[in-house]
Amino acid sequence: MRRLVQGNEACAQAAIKAGLSFFAGYPITPSSEIAEVISRYLPYKRGIFMQMEDEIASINAIIGAALAGARVMTATSGPGFSLMQEGIGYAVMVEAPIVLVNIQRGGPSTGLPTEVSQGDLMQSRWGSHGDFLCIVLSPSSVQEMYELTYEAFNLAKRFRAPVIVLSDEVVGHLREGVDFDNISLSPIVERLKPEVPPGSYYPFEPSFNGVPPLPEYGTGYRFHVTGLFHNYKGFPTSDKKEISNLMDRLQNKIKHHIKEFFKLEEYQTEDADILFVSYGITARSALEAVNILRRQGIKAGNLKLITLNPIDEEVISSILENREMIFVAELNMGQLVLDIKRLGCKNSIYAINRYDGDILTPQQLVDEVRKRIQVGAGN
Amino acid sequence: MKIKDYLRTDFFPNVWCAGCGNGIVLRSTLEAIKSLEIPKDEIAMVSGIGCSSRATGYVDFHTIHSLHGRAIPVAIGVRAAKPNMKVLVITGDGDCSSIGGNHLIHAARRNIDLTVIVFNNEIYGMTGGQVSPTTPYAARTTTTPLGNPEKSFDICSLVMGAGATFVARGTVFHVHQLIKFIKEAINHKGFSLIDVVTPCPVYYGRMNRYEDGITMIKEIKEKAVTVEKARSLSENELEGKTVIGLLKKEEKDEFLQSYLSFYNTKKEASDGTAV
Numbered sequence: 001m002r003r004l005v006q007g008n009e010a011c012a013q014a015a016i017k018a019g020l021s022f023f024a025g026y027p028i029t030p031s032s033e034i035a036e037v038i039s040r041y042l043p044y045k046r047g048i049f050m051q052m053e054d055e056i057a058s059i060n061a062i063i064g065a066a067l068a069g070a071r072v073m074t075a076t077s078g079p080g081f082s083l084m085q086e087g088i089g090y091a092v093m094v095e096a097p098i099v100l101v102n103i104q105r106g107g108p109s110t111g112l113p114t115e116v117s118q119g120d121l122m123q124s125r126w127g128s129h130g131d132f133l134c135i136v137l138s139p140s141s142v143q144e145m146y147e148l149t150y151e152a153f154n155l156a157k158r159f160r161a162p163v164i165v166l167s168d169e170v171v172g173h174l175r176e177g178v179d180f181d182n183i184s185l186s187p188i189v190e191r192l193k194p195e196v197p198p199g200s201y202y203p204f205e206p207s208f209n210g211v212p213p214l215p216e217y218g219t220g221y222r223f224h225v226t227g228l229f230h231n232y233k234g235f236p237t238s239d240k241k242e243i244s245n246l247m248d249r250l251q252n253k254i255k256h257h258i259k260e261f262f263k264l265e266e267y268q269t270e271d272a273d274i275l276f277v278s279y280g281i282t283a284r285s286a287l288e289a290v291n292i293l294r295r296q297g298i299k300a301g302n303l304k305l306i307t308l309n310p311i312d313e314e315v316i317s318s319i320l321e322n323r324e325m326i327f328v329a330e331l332n333m334g335q336l337v338l339d340i341k342r343l344g345c346k347n348s349i350y351a352i353n354r355y356d357g358d359i360l361t362p363q364q365l366v367d368e369v370r371k372r373i374q375v376g377a378g379n
Numbered sequence: 380m381k382i383k384d385y386l387r388t389d390f391f392p393n394v395w396c397a398g399c400g401n402g403i404v405l406r407s408t409l410e411a412i413k414s415l416e417i418p419k420d421e422i423a424m425v426s427g428i429g430c431s432s433r434a435t436g437y438v439d440f441h442t443i444h445s446l447h448g449r450a451i452p453v454a455i456g457v458r459a460a461k462p463n464m465k466v467l468v469i470t471g472d473g474d475c476s477s478i479g480g481n482h483l484i485h486a487a488r489r490n491i492d493l494t495v496i497v498f499n500n501e502i503y504g505m506t507g508g509q510v511s512p513t514t515p516y517a518a519r520t521t522t523t524p525l526g527n528p529e530k531s532f533d534i535c536s537l538v539m540g541a542g543a544t545f546v547a548r549g550t551v552f553h554v555h556q557l558i559k560f561i562k563e564a565i566n567h568k569g570f571s572l573i574d575v576v577t578p579c580p581v582y583y584g585r586m587n588r589y590e591d592g593i594t595m596i597k598e599i600k601e602k603a604v605t606v607e608k609a610r611s612l613s614e615n616e617l618e619g620k621t622v623i624g625l626l627k628k629e630e631k632d633e634f635l636q637s638y639l640s641f642y643n644t645k646k647e648a649s650d651g652t653a654v
Contacts, residue, residue, distance in 0.1 A: 021460070022456065022459045022460055024452075024455075024456065024459075043638075043641075043642040044642065048459045048635075048638065050455070050459065052452065052455075052485075053481050053482060053485040054481060056449065056452070057449075057451075057452035057455075057481070057482050057485070060445065060446065060453045060456070061452040061453065061455050061456035061459070062456055063445075063453060063456060064425065064443065064445070064453035064454060064455065064456025064457040064460070065456035065457065065460040066456070066460075067441075067443060067456075067457070068423065068441070068456065068457040068460035068461050068464075069460050069461065070456070070459065072456070086446055087446065087449075090445070090446050094443075217423060217441045217457065217460070217461050217464060218420055218421065218441075218461055218463075218464060219420075220420055222419060222420065222439055222440055222441050222442070223441070223442075224387070224390075224436055224442045224443075224444065225444065226436065226443075226444035227444065227445070227446060228444070233389075235389075235390050235436060236436070
């Protein structure tokens, strides 16, 4: 059955479908509907919803619940996302499987609470202090919000790491018809359980692809976690070898398996001379811009990134090859374009940016392309 | 069970200085748990950052050394995931009343079933002896070298005002009483807090001319006035004294109990499984 659903509602329903058992959050525009929908449905699924005193409490509460055995999520936007940064680093360090949704709004600071932005891409990669890595997913439709939120839970458990769903105000508030019966979801991934008896279990001893099992509390496995650098027992260490091993493992447990989860979508890229690179709501405009340009006889295509971090550089580089012009469209002052310039350095790469709280329209993208083509012809 | 059975001795030696009272507070906590005969697997212990918060590493429960000030929200998450588990919070005066103050008052307001043990040494020990919200007026610290110009915080009054249902103050001198309070607090259904006065001879002591930890503990003993005796003393007579004893105990609905009872009496919405 097709239903008209809002992006934020789809996010909430996907979390419940994924087995969410604890949600902690704090009201913030434009993500509040996620908390509202969850507060209404979760209790009947034997889950617990808590509106915390702030976003710092929210992320820390879900980390505690995740370590104890719950399937957890929080949702926020710009200012709240900033407050959660320390918690993200902590979740990386203690390897807590958490899902964090950021419905981006205009920033910096209080910025534009009710209007769209894609300004938090770099913050989602680098916002917490120190080198860390977490998976970032970007939906561009209501259905994709549903699919990626669901997928985020599986990835968090698979890698025992935080996963960020980086959406935006327009996708969050967009209402689209979604046929939920015909969405194919992968089975729920269970967290890795130890195969050894409690006495021989260590919380940071990787047993499977660099990921250590994480037993539930109350099952006989008692362990210690700390945000300090620690050894495989979870005890603080200043041993140089143990520190670098931990740092490497926290990155490699995800990076070495990028092929398992890295997603992008190509549209009319095969023969495209002009290539858009886009993500989130901007990808929707880019698709339409491709159609308009094609009708005008210009061979355009779109590369939509779904996984924004880490990115499969080889795959992206090969798609960027042999294009006349590449346009990176985003609702910020130029963030993803830095990657694209690095990966497609031989091409002519242009940034199309908007940061006034409105989306880039298909016509704007078309105009930008035509302007560049004319400049090229004039030379 | 012996006390040693609760310890992760392979994580020893501990980080605490000679003369520090933290070991006494931890031992008292373990004595309380031992006499209550709670299985180790049914206890979670969460701490923040600071000297006190290192305690979680040394005990064989489900333990989390969390972020500075955030032990309480992490503990709330643990309790939400495991409602039948005893969840203890080990924290310091700066950790819980300064950077974590917001979480402290809201956990007390919700009357969520946690047992918070505050190792109150009236100073930031781990970072080298800076002023904390509980440092007494005029006391010297590394950031108040001429004396503390601020009024100090009474953590017990704070949480009583916020809605905590079990509040007591003890000291590392009055160990038997402290064990009794911790036992009662663990058994109490609701938010319980024990403010434990403990010495930091290395920073507080050195800056304020105390010879050693023993001298400081002796002074803690001399300054202590029981809550019963305090009732008959005037405000002037109580100046500079530490009121110890059970300050508040009442039975009220606990957060998770209320939460579950709200929903258990209602039926699932007709569209509850719509998706």
